[in-house]
Every structure is written in structure tokens, then in C-alpha cells.
Amino acid sequence: MDKPTILTGDRPTGPLHIGHYLGSLRNRVALQDSHRQFVLIADAQALTDNMNDPARVTRNVDEVALDYLAVGLDPAKVTICLQSQLPALSELTMLYLNLVTVARLERNPTVKDEIHARGFARDIPAGFLCYPVAQAADITAFRATVVPVGEDQLPMIEQTNEIVRRLNRQSGRNLLPEATALLSEFGRLPGIDGKAKMSKSLGNAIALSASDGEIRQAVKMMYTDSNHLRVTDPGRVEGNVVFTYLDAFDPETAELEALKAHYRRGGLGDSVLKQRLEAILIGVIAPLRERRAAYAAEADTVRDIVRNGTMLARVVTQQTLEWVKSALGLYAF
Structure with a gap:
């Protein structure tokens, strides 16, 4: 526990590509000896704009786990876990939603950009609008002090820290640590068509499994x-x-x-x-x-890695939830 704690992760909406590799995966491998690292497969967050096809998200959980292992993440050094199987994250999100206004969420530059990119206008799924709060729950549940992000995600870290400061003031103690953003050495890699965003669904990405x-x-x-x-x-x-x-x-x-x-x-x-x-x-x-x-040929082993990591993460996140509830004076049996 004397190592700094890092939380990273990806939405399982498709296999990972070289943009992920350049932007974060290489760095995760480099930091796995010096940091306590949790890697979250964010399947619950992926549903915020994929609820019309949840099977797509489920199918890609294994694909993302395979990509993690392929790039060199060592399950003996990092904890790979599945977001939807960590109930404390949902409960923390519900608590935190009471600390954030809709106006504040709508002012978040990252959310505004993503809403525009997806053409939601006012038909914004509530889960999508609130995903900065869910992300704050993820970060704080693991008590992460370092979160690798791109520059476009800096407003998300600031919103997390606003929630942390509010909780700490209300509880009268340093209940949770603030998180520091760790920016990638490289900016976002464009798609092969020159567009700013690389995406498998747009056909402008090179998958890590490409022939x-x-x-x-x-x-x-x-x-x-x-x-x-x-x-x-x-x-x-x-x-x-x-x-x-x-x-x-x-x-x-x-x-x-x-x-x-x-x-x-x-x-x-x-x-x-x-x-x-x-x-x-x-x-x-x-x-x-x-x-x-090679890992794909041992599918049961890969699922065991994710299952075991999730069980460990469940203990860590549940403990944080209990600390938060106790500090807020909520009823507990």
C-alpha cells in the first residue's frame, strides 16, 4: 500500500487499437512495477451510449482483456477488474449525484464535446450526462491518486476532485485523496483518414490484433x-x-x-x-x-484473471464505500 495507486481503464466497445497503445497501454506496462495499478474494464460506462446493443459490450469484455495481456500487463502486478461486478461503484455514484448539479454536468467541456460528437442535442441519455460522476466514483473507490488521461479528460479529473473536496469538507476529515492527472507523452493519435478521433466503428483504426x-x-x-x-x-x-x-x-x-x-x-x-x-x-x-x-487459446485462464481481479477490487471498493457512508453518518446495520 506504500506505492501510489493508479486507476486506468477502457470501455469494451471493440478491440483496442494502436491509439490506445500509444496513449495509455505502453505507459501502464511501464508503471506496473512502481505503482499499485487497477485496470477497469468499464462495461457499465459503455452502456451509457450502447444500451441499444448491450451484447456488443459483453462480447468485447474478453477482447479488451486479451489486449491487456497481449501488450504485457502482468496480472501478478496489476488488478484487471470488471466494472459492472463492483456494486460499490454504483452506490457511490448514487451518493455523489446528490453533490453535483445538472448545470455543473452540462458545463463540463468533455461532456459538451461528446454530446455534440454523438448528435444527442437534448436527447441525452441520463447515464451519459452523469458519467463524470460515475467516473468520480470509480477513481475514489480505488482511492487512486494518479489517473492517466489525455488532455480532453482533464475536466473529468477536476470534477472528481470537486466531489472529493466536498466530501472531505462535509466529513471534516481527509476522507479521500484528490487525484492527479498523468498526461500521456503523446497526444491523441488521429485516425488513418486524418480525422481527430480514431475509432474501430468508423473504420479508421488499426487494431492491436491486425494482420x-x-x-x-x-x-x-x-x-x-x-x-x-x-x-x-x-x-x-x-x-x-x-x-x-x-x-x-x-x-x-x-x-x-x-x-x-x-x-x-x-x-x-x-x-x-x-x-x-x-x-x-x-x-x-x-x-x-x-x-x-496464445492467450486466446486459453480463454478460461483469461476469464479467471478477470474474475480474480474483480474479487480483489470488490474488497477494496466496498471498504471505501463503508468509509464514505460512515463519514456521512448514514445508517448502517
């Missing part, structure tokens, strides 16, 4: 510079999806800078860049795919 052929096809489809019509034409590096991916994954930074300079002055074809990126991404994904296939 070599699928990787080559995805790179072939990537946007470069629409004005770079001939090899001799000067090309634009900024906003060029291929260069964005090379910046993220190419370990030979000096060579990459030389390629950028060559591209800018003209004389370097897109095909050369794409072949380089193909080889790099295949080198990253192939060993993950092989480990994933």
Missing part, C-alpha cells in the same frame, strides 16, 4: 499531402498523417528528421514513407498479435 495485410492496407489508405502530386513536388509535413504516425512510432529520430527535410524540399515519394511506416507498425503489432493468440 500484416491489414496494417499494409491501412497505411496505404493514409492521407499525406493532397498537394504533393508528384515526387518532385515539395510536401507538407504538418498535418500529414503518415508523418504523425512516424513521429509516434519511429525510433530513428535523426533519420526521420532527415526524411522530413527531404519531403519539404521535394524529391521524396509518399510510397517510400508508407513502406517505412508499414515495417515499423508490423514490428510493433506482430509480437502483440502473437501473444494475444
Whole structure:
């Protein structure tokens, strides 16, 4: 318990992709020795905008667990758990909803952006509007002090800390710790079509289980510079999806800078860049795919890992719930 506690997780709406790998999964593996880490498969949160097809969420629980193991998360070092099987999270959410106004939720920039992206207008599922409160319940239930997020999620951490401060004031003690955001070294990786969001459902992602052929096809489809019509034409590096991916994954930074300079002055074809990126991404994904296939052959073992992690997480989160209820003076048998 002397290690800092980290809470991370993903919604099981599809297999994870290289955007997840770059943004958080690599970092989770790097931190699993230095931190006590809980990794939450957020199936309950996924229902906030997938309630029309809950079977999709259930199907993908195993897929996400396989991706976790494939990238190197060690169940002896991290606790992989299933959100819907932790009843304390729902009870904490209900308590916290009484500490937050609808107006505050609607002002949350992350929520506003997501509502606009999904075209909800005023037809917002109540569960979706309230998911910052559910996320606060997740973070505080594990007493996490570190939460890896992208910049777009910073308002969620602030809303969590507002709830923590309110609880601590009301109870007259430091009942729960505030959480610190741990920003990724890299920003959000765009989709292969150049759109800001990478999503399996949009067909613009490269899954961690992608075959070599699928990787080559995805790179072939990537946007470069629409004005770079001939090899001799000067090309634009900024906003060029291929260069964005090379910046993220190419370990030979000096060579990459030389390629950028060559591209800018003209004389370097897109095909050369794409072949380089193909080889790099295949080198990253192939060993993950092989480990994933090995774990997939032991499906019962994978489910046991999630089940055992969930049982441990249930003890931790239930204890936090009891602390909160006691501090608020709620009736207890």
C-alpha cells in the first residue's frame, strides 16, 4: 500500500487499437512495477451510449482483456477488474449525484464535446450526462491518486476532485485523496483518414490484433499531402498523417528528421514513407498479435484473471464505500 495507486481503464466497445497503445497501454506496462495499478474494464460506462446493443459490450469484455495481456500487463502486478461486478461503484455514484448539479454536468467541456460528437442535442441519455460522476466514483473507490488521461479528460479529473473536496469538507476529515492527472507523452493519435478521433466503428483504426495485410492496407489508405502530386513536388509535413504516425512510432529520430527535410524540399515519394511506416507498425503489432493468440487459446485462464481481479477490487471498493457512508453518518446495520 506504500506505492501510489493508479486507476486506468477502457470501455469494451471493440478491440483496442494502436491509439490506445500509444496513449495509455505502453505507459501502464511501464508503471506496473512502481505503482499499485487497477485496470477497469468499464462495461457499465459503455452502456451509457450502447444500451441499444448491450451484447456488443459483453462480447468485447474478453477482447479488451486479451489486449491487456497481449501488450504485457502482468496480472501478478496489476488488478484487471470488471466494472459492472463492483456494486460499490454504483452506490457511490448514487451518493455523489446528490453533490453535483445538472448545470455543473452540462458545463463540463468533455461532456459538451461528446454530446455534440454523438448528435444527442437534448436527447441525452441520463447515464451519459452523469458519467463524470460515475467516473468520480470509480477513481475514489480505488482511492487512486494518479489517473492517466489525455488532455480532453482533464475536466473529468477536476470534477472528481470537486466531489472529493466536498466530501472531505462535509466529513471534516481527509476522507479521500484528490487525484492527479498523468498526461500521456503523446497526444491523441488521429485516425488513418486524418480525422481527430480514431475509432474501430468508423473504420479508421488499426487494431492491436491486425494482420500484416491489414496494417499494409491501412497505411496505404493514409492521407499525406493532397498537394504533393508528384515526387518532385515539395510536401507538407504538418498535418500529414503518415508523418504523425512516424513521429509516434519511429525510433530513428535523426533519420526521420532527415526524411522530413527531404519531403519539404521535394524529391521524396509518399510510397517510400508508407513502406517505412508499414515495417515499423508490423514490428510493433506482430509480437502483440502473437501473444494475444496464445492467450486466446486459453480463454478460461483469461476469464479467471478477470474474475480474480474483480474479487480483489470488490474488497477494496466496498471498504471505501463503508468509509464514505460512515463519514456521512448514514445508517448502517
